Amino acid sequence: MPAETIRQCTTVFDRPEPDVGNYFVSTYPPFSCWTPEGEAPFRRWLGQPPAGLAPPLGLYVHIPFCVERCHYCYYLSHEDRFGEVDTYLEGMIGELSLYSRTPALDGRPLDFVYFGGGTPSILSMTRLRSLMEGLQRHSDWARAREVTFECAPRSVTEDKLRLLRDSGVTRISVGIQQMDDRVLEANGRVHLVADVERAYAMIRRVGFEVVNLDLIVGLVGETEESFFGSLDRVIGLQPESITTYQLEIPLNTPLYHAMEAGGADVHPASWDVKHARLQAAMSRLEAAGYSVRSAYTAVRDPDRHRFHYQDAQYGGADLLGIGTSAFSHLGGINQQNLASLRTYLEARARGDLPLWRAYALDDTERMVREFVLQLKIGSVSSAAFRTKFGVEILDFFAEPLALGHRSGWFETSADGVVVTREGLVRIDRLLPAFYLPEHQAVRYS
Numbered sequence: 001m002p003a004e005t006i007r008q009c010t011t012v013f014d015r016p017e018p019d020v021g022n023y024f025v026s027t028y029p030p031f032s033c034w035t036p037e038g039e040a041p042f043r044r045w046l047g048q049p050p051a052g053l054a055p056p057l058g059l060y061v062h063i064p065f066c067v068e069r070c071h072y073c074y075y076l077s078h079e080d081r082f083g084e085v086d087t088y089l090e091g092m093i094g095e096l097s098l099y100s101r102t103p104a105l106d107g108r109p110l111d112f113v114y115f116g117g118g119t120p121s122i123l124s125m126t127r128l129r130s131l132m133e134g135l136q137r138h139s140d141w142a143r144a145r146e147v148t149f150e151c152a153p154r155s156v157t158e159d160k161l162r163l164l165r166d167s168g169v170t171r172i173s174v175g176i177q178q179m180d181d182r183v184l185e186a187n188g189r190v191h192l193v194a195d196v197e198r199a200y201a202m203i204r205r206v207g208f209e210v211v212n213l214d215l216i217v218g219l220v221g222e223t224e225e226s227f228f229g230s231l232d233r234v235i236g237l238q239p240e241s242i243t244t245y246q247l248e249i250p251l252n253t254p255l256y257h258a259m260e261a262g263g264a265d266v267h268p269a270s271w272d273v274k275h276a277r278l279q280a281a282m283s284r285l286e287a288a289g290y291s292v293r294s295a296y297t298a299v300r301d302p303d304r305h306r307f308h309y310q311d312a313q314y315g316g317a318d319l320l321g322i323g324t325s326a327f328s329h330l331g332g333i334n335q336q337n338l339a340s341l342r343t344y345l346e347a348r349a350r351g352d353l354p355l356w357r358a359y360a361l362d363d364t365e366r367m368v369r370e371f372v373l374q375l376k377i378g379s380v381s382s383a384a385f386r387t388k389f390g391v392e393i394l395d396f397f398a399e400p401l402a403l404g405h406r407s408g409w410f411e412t413s414a415d416g417v418v419v420t421r422e423g424l425v426r427i428d429r430l431l432p433a434f435y436l437p438e439h440q441a442v443r444y445s
């Protein structure tokens with residue numbers, strides 16, 4: 001590991017959050033550094049059996065279809081391509097079958113699985129059944145610690161939930177966003193509060209280990225009352241996990257276009273308001289018996305209601321992502337699939353892996369990646385990084401930690417780094433200060 005330290009972070013801390021554009025950090029180095037040429041080391045890695053003990057392996061499955069596009073949403077999803085669903089699902093099963101026959105992945109059981117979207121729950125019973133059977137022909141999640149399935153309230157039925165439970169799903173995650181019909185409508189959601197209550201009752205009747213409900217703070221039309229009223233109603237339902245995202249307004253969203261066009265009634269909350277509401281929400285969740293587990297998620301029981309998909313990735317697990325735009329982190333190499341449905345389906349029709357861009361991390365970059373991602377959970381252990389990477393994180397990141405400490409965002413001790421509440425609510429803005437200098441000024445995506 002080179003004796004390098006992180007510098008030049010002052011300007012990063014001085015930059016405010018962008019009013020519009022991407023904010024959430026899900027990987028390192030930023031996607032814009034990944035290139036088609038990076039594919040060669042990725043393919044070489046697939047061709048070799050694991051040397052020594054392989055890390056845990058997870059699977060991400062992307063379902064890029066929704067009933068309608070919510071105004072704020074930037075996920076890759078289509079509301080008008082339902083004619084291609086069957087070809088897409090077959091293509092994805094075929095993609096997994098190609099990976100399952102590589103020396104690197106052959107026979108490795110899955111430790112965690114995540115079905116995300118888009119809206120996985122809009123698939124019909126027939127399609128869900130053939131997807132689950134198809135994927136399980138090429139992978140084994142019988143002993144997985146967690147299998148998450150994302151749902152939107154209106155598309156949940158008891159039949160589908162039973163099928164999911166019987167296919168091994170342990171964690172259901174529902175996008176409810178807010179419990180106020182006026183706000184839901186103003187943001188283009190197709191569901192109403194009554195749909196959330198109906199779906200939640202069904203999920204409880206069928207029975208899953210963990211139910212997570214997603215909220216967004218800062219939506220168009222949101223007020224102090226609507227947000228905290230929503231939070232209280234969600235707490236009243238007593239899900240095992242509550243996730244609160246702060247609204248981002250990426251440039252590919254209908255909301256951004258409406259703001260550009262000067263829509264009189266389009267005034268999402270400022271970052272200061274979002275941070276303050278999220279921080280107050282964390283206190284309210286704690287007062288109700290929840291524990292804050294990351295910058296976004298609070299859980300009822302931190303020992304039992306872990307979010308393995310997140311924790312394992314942040315700890316350096318292997319992740320295979322299948323489907324359009326899905327990304328992988330395998331053997332220390334980042335890889336993202338083709339991001340348009342057309343190019344993805346063309347690659348699959350040719351029988352190819354639908355690779356788009358990749359980036360092979362060196363040892364220092366792997367260490368920085370795990371450090372940055374673990375800050376999102378709120379603490380990083382010095383001993384863990386010493387053992388795994390031979391690095392003293394308090395020395396390596398001394399400059400941004402000292403600056404961040406002065407602003408009240410980080411605390412340090414011999415044990416490592418703890419992110420304060422003030423730091424946690426703005427963590428995605430602070431993370432680039434810990435990047436290697438060559439990655440600090442680049443675009444995220």
Ligand SMILES: C[S@@+](CC[C@H](N)C(=O)[O-])C[C@H]1O[C@@H](n2cnc3c(N)ncnc32)[C@H](O)[C@@H]1O
Pocket residue numbers: 072073074075116117118119150151152153174175176177214215216245246247248249250
């Ligand atoms: C893929 S969606 C989840 C499932 C389902 N599609 C739904 O919306 O009900 C994942 C979550 O991302 C969050 N999200 C989407 N767009 C966002 C944005 N612009 N800013 C913040 N969070 C966002 C929402 O909370 C959403 O529930």
Ligand code: SF4
Pocket residue numbers: 065066067068069070073074075077117118119152175
């Ligand atoms: S928030 Fe969920 S339902 Fe809405 S467009 Fe995005 S993925 Fe689809």
